[in-house]
Amino acid sequence: MRISPLLPAMPVFLLLVSGQAWAHAMLDHAEPRVGNKVASPPREVTLTFTQKLEPAFSSVTVTGPSGQRVDAGKARVSGNQMSVPLKGAGAGTYHVNWHVLSVDTHTTDGSFTFQVGP
Known part of the structure; x- marks a missing residue:
């Protein structure tokens, strides 16, 4: 039986191919939490x-x-x-797009959305 000279390189190739799936910044968590309901409008949204x-x-x-933008200024990025x-825009559904x-x-x-209200 003859073994291909490429066989020893196969694990490295598979590692490189599978590693590409991790090469994107995915949303880990947010505050307010995704889909969560909070009692009062938050002062900021933080995405990690x-x-x-x-x-x-x-x-x-x-x-x-009401569909109006409520972000007040440029996003701050740190790490x-x-x-x-x-x-603040009162009770209802807030939409966050990033x-x-x-x-x-x-890229x-x-x-996601979160709710504000009692």
């Missing part, structure tokens, strides 16, 4: 990702119950966290 972010190419927007201050570039040059985006 699985990788460090490039500040110049990462952003987040938040819209309040793998991004925060944005909010203007777009980030990780330090490994991969990801996503969205």
Whole structure:
């Protein structure tokens, strides 16, 4: 039986291919939590990702119950966290949309909601 000279390199190849799935900054958790209900409007939204972010190419927007933007200023990025201050908009559903570039040059985006009210 003849063994291919590529066989010893196969584990390294598989590791490289499978490693690409981890090469994106994915949302790890948020505050307020994704889908959570809070009693009063938060002062800010903080997103934590699985990788460090490039500040110049990462952003987040938040819209309040009326559909108006309630993010008050540019997002602050520090390592793998991004925060944005909010203007209070009362009870209802808030929508958070984010777009980030990780330090490994991969972009990801996503969205979630949280509720404010009694």
